[in-house]
Amino acid sequence: LIVERSDLECRAAHLRDRDSRRAKHIFSTIKEHQIQVTYSKMQERMVHEERLQAETQRKMALEEAKRRDAEQLVHDMEASEAILIERLRRTQEAQKLAYEELEQALSAISPRDAALREMQREP
16 A cells, blocks of 8 residues: 555656646747747838838939939029020110111111102102
């Protein structure tokens, strides 16, 4: 009876030890799985953030290119405007000189010559 009791206690201790090792193994496996899941989620989040950052940089570069194009267009239009303003100034100056020459020519004609010319024009 004592041998059986000792044998039973030994078996019970052995079973408790086996169950304890099994529980530790299960806990360790679960913990490793949790770490893997956490790591995987972190990796996915990092990849997602990198994609978002790349997309943001792409959009910023596109906006910067649009801004540069708009600035270049304004610069070109200002240069064209300056050229056109200078042409207009020269044209107005030439018209003024021509008008002054016409006035001088008309004032140089005597009233008698003007009347004769007027009569020649009439049919």
